[in-house]
Amino acid sequence: MQESPCCLRFGHLLPYSISDSNITDFTNPSTFILLGIPGLEAAHVWISIPFCAMYVIAILGNFTILFIVKREPSLHGPMYYFLCLLAVTDLGLSTSILPKMLSIFWFNSRVIDFSACLTQMYFIHCFSVMESGILVAMALDHYVAICHPLRYSTILTNPIVAKIGLTMVLHGGMLALPYPFLARQWPYCKTNIIPQLYCAHIAMVNLACADTHVSSYYGLIVLFSVMGLDLNFIAVSYIQILRAIFSLPTKDARLKTFGTCSSHLFATLASNIPGLFISLMHRFGQNVPLYFHVLIANVYLLMPPMLNPIIYGVRTKQIWGRLL
Template identity: 85%
Template sequence: MSDSNTTDFTNPSTFILLGIPGLEAAHVWISILFCTMYAIAILGNFTILFIVKTEPSLHGPMYYFLCMLAVTDLILTTSTLPKMLSIFWFNSREIDFSACLTQMYFIHCFLEMESGILVAMALDRYVAICDPLRHSTILTNPVVAKIGLAVVLRGGMLVLPSVLLARHWPYCRTNIIPQPYCAHIAVVNLACADIRASSYYGLFVLFCVRGLDVIFITMSYIQILKAIFSLPTKDARLKTFGTCVSHLFVILIFYIPALFISLMYRFGQNVPGYFHVLIASVYHLMPPTLNPIIYGVRTKQIWGRLLRVFTHEGA
């Protein structure tokens, strides 16, 4: 590697992504796992989109939000995985400065969008269970479209300042990023300036946006559980709760690992660096990979439609 990568310079034209430092010998094996997860994510989410589009009975708020989640997951994985695989397979480590900031924007923007979509899905479950007679009049197609637009605008506008701040900082120490993608904190930590504004804004987005999302989802499910426990029979309670199980699994998959990674970064000083990077990389892949599987298996309408497709093709 040339000296320009480690000595003083001003605002490099490219960054160097190291993949997972410390696990270089295992990059090929890690790439097999990541490539498999990526293939499942692509196939699964496109299948969800296809089934919802071709099945008129699925043209409702819950499935529209599910399609938004699928599109978000597709873009989120595609913004990171191709470059990660090129590092693992071809040792293609360089990434243009602007491309790095663009990747950073897409990663964090679509993570915030996914959080917003989970809130919208919680709202759908709340209305469907707590006020079922007005569900179709409250969550009309125009309302669903407005919610979707609000989620997109919120994610896009809230993440933009962090990218603009990152572009503003001078980079004169090194252009080596010890990760396989351009995460926000990994990039700004390379700046030779006081980056507290970036750090504080990142924490604001994390706690005041995702934190509020978690609070809203929790409040929704408190009301949902109250409505479920007020039902007269055990069968009715189980059937109604069953409509929420997929959403609950998806929530846990998205928020619990994020909390674990955040705590690990702050308190896991004795944890090897490569473990931090590996877990964070897997986290970005896990929801897009598991979400379509969870909804495909747990949702009878989707599973039934999928079986009909394969049965028809096999006949």
């Protein structure tokens, strides 16, 4: 079964094609084999260098954000609490993928247990949905700060911020739960080879010997309910923010106020523009090699955890000053 991928983060990954030579006569294997990057196996060690660098930057950057916010009392506010939650989410997302990826690159450790594969799949989708929700929460923070500055402290109290954060966590955990549940129930009798660096949901579903339309439909539901609604909410928030900014009397005041939103805008663009590029590539780039699809899919998942701490560390004066 082939699907047209729209968003790598929310279940619709790559329309893989497994050749007949890979089909074997077995049912429900206990392990799967992660093929890596098909066609570039000889260059795995070299490819691992930028991926390892991305992981190191993500680990150091996000832990630095957490450390600075914890140590600096002036940063104990809603915006920075959401930023800490984003840092934890980015750490979880990158750690769900990269350790196994690097073991494939460095030690050719391609075998992964079936249960471990389902677990990895769950956490990838869980943290991806959480990250999207946290960006929405941060947009809400900017909206209240700019459009209702006098009521900011009474609207976004610590209990409200804690409830929003808990909602984002539960939202991601519950929406991701059906992915491994559905994948576990399918019978597998074609092959146990996944042409990827991690256990992608649609790649596993394509190996099943059953009608898996329910998995495809659920992936579309998550795509539109998460990515569609979240982006619409962020867009509506920024429409109201821009209206408030343009009502300010001076140009300097407008630029200064808009500058407070720049970090969030860059983070939102870093999370969504690659997805748009991949969607267009799958629609109009049918002749693009499979290894390029795999590389872009992994970069798309791993780029935001690396970029977010850099964006907020450089663009946020309080964090940059404390770091220096």
